Amino acid sequence: MGGQRTALVTGGGSGIGRAIALRLAADGFATAVLDLDAAAAERVAAEAGDKGYRAAAFGGADVSDRAQVDVVVQRVRDTFGPVAVLVNNAGLSGFKKFMNITDDLWDRILAVNLSGPFYCAQAVVPGMEEAGWGRIVNISSSSAQSGQQLMTHYVASKAGLIGWTKALALELGPKGITVNTIPPGFIDTPMLRDSADGGMLGASVDDIAALTPVRRAGTPEDIAAACAFLASEEAGYVTGQVIGVNGGRNT
Ligand code: NAP
Numbered sequence: 332m333g334g335q336r337t338a339l340v341t342g343g344g345s346g347i348g349r350a351i352a353l354r355l356a357a358d359g360f361a362t363a364v365l366d367l368d369a370a371a372a373e374r375v376a377a378e379a380g381d382k383g384y385r386a387a388a389f390g391g392a393d394v395s396d397r398a399q400v401d402v403v404v405q406r407v408r409d410t411f412g413p414v415a416v417l418v419n420n421a422g423l424s425g426f427k428k429f430m431n432i433t434d435d436l437w438d439r440i441l442a443v444n445l446s447g448p449f450y451c452a453q454a455v456v457p458g459m460e461e462a463g464w465g466r467i468v469n470i471s472s473s474s475a476q477s478g479q480q481l482m483t484h485y486v487a488s489k490a491g492l493i494g495w496t497k498a499l500a501l502e503l504g505p506k507g508i509t510v511n512t513i514p515p516g517f518i519d520t521p522m523l524r525d526s527a528d529g530g531m532l533g534a535s536v537d538d539i540a541a542l543t544p545v546r547r548a549g550t551p552e553d554i555a556a557a558c559a560f561l562a563s564e565e566a567g568y569v570t571g572q573v574i575g576v577n578g579g580r581n582t
Pocket of ligand 1: 342395
């Protein structure tokens with residue numbers, strides 16, 4: 332296929348999404364940085380632009396709102412052309428005792444972490460089918476492999492994302508579209524620091540790193556590297572897979 336392919340990274344303004352957006356832009360994708368936080372999306376797009384890459388910010392869009400997703404995906408298409416790579420990274424975390432989880436909180440976590448990827452994929456899959464080529468990478472969580480206390484709502488949403496990945500891969504494989512999931516584990520981002528600062532991890536980041544097989548916390552760039560492979564031409568025979576990037580904490 333000639334021309335530059337378009338990548339759309341949700342939650343691209345911070346942490347793992349920022350690293351993925353910068354990496355895909357460096358790899359030659361015209362990169363759309365979508366984030367609820369418009370200023371953060373602008374910063375990341377400018378960072379990519381400063382390095383000579385092609386990127387643009389699509390800020391203020393909430394992936395849990397189908398109408399907003401449809402509008403923003405159309406804007407991305409108008410700017411860069413149809414989306415060839417979708418990275419569903421935007422996510423909402425949180426710690427709450429099971430019996431204290433309200434209906435509203437449950438619904439919000441499911442809406443962002445599971446319905447968001449559903450809306451985004453439905454918005455881009457027709458274009459991928461037309462092109463006969465596409466890559467969908469879902470950023471789930473190692474907590475869906477191991478369980479995580481005080482996170483039943485979050486873990487349920489991420490486990491749903493893993494199952495959804497496997498089922499969607501079967502359906503889209505014949506169309507030239509791969510669907511995979513990366514469940515990150517213990518990646519040093521604002522989300523992880525918030526959890527550690529709130530005493531939710533049961534130990535400091537350094538103490539947990541000392542118990543991790545590779546003896547360090549992960550970096551957003553570790554996730555971006557795996558994502559870049561899954562988005563590449565040569566990953567065409569990899570689909571429906573759960574690619575753990577967690578320093579050996581979960582296998
Ligand atoms: P982060 O630093 O909090 O970044 C998440 C970004 O997503 C933020 O910029 C956030 O914007 C945006 N976002 C949140 N809700 C959104 C929505 N409804 N629509 C659009 N954008 C939205 O988090 P991170 O640690 O990089 O996490 C990225 C992904 O990795 C998440 O799906 C997370 O569950 C997953 N993950 C992370 C770890 C880890 O160790 N860090 C482990 C397992 C899984 P606002 O700031 O405006 O909310």
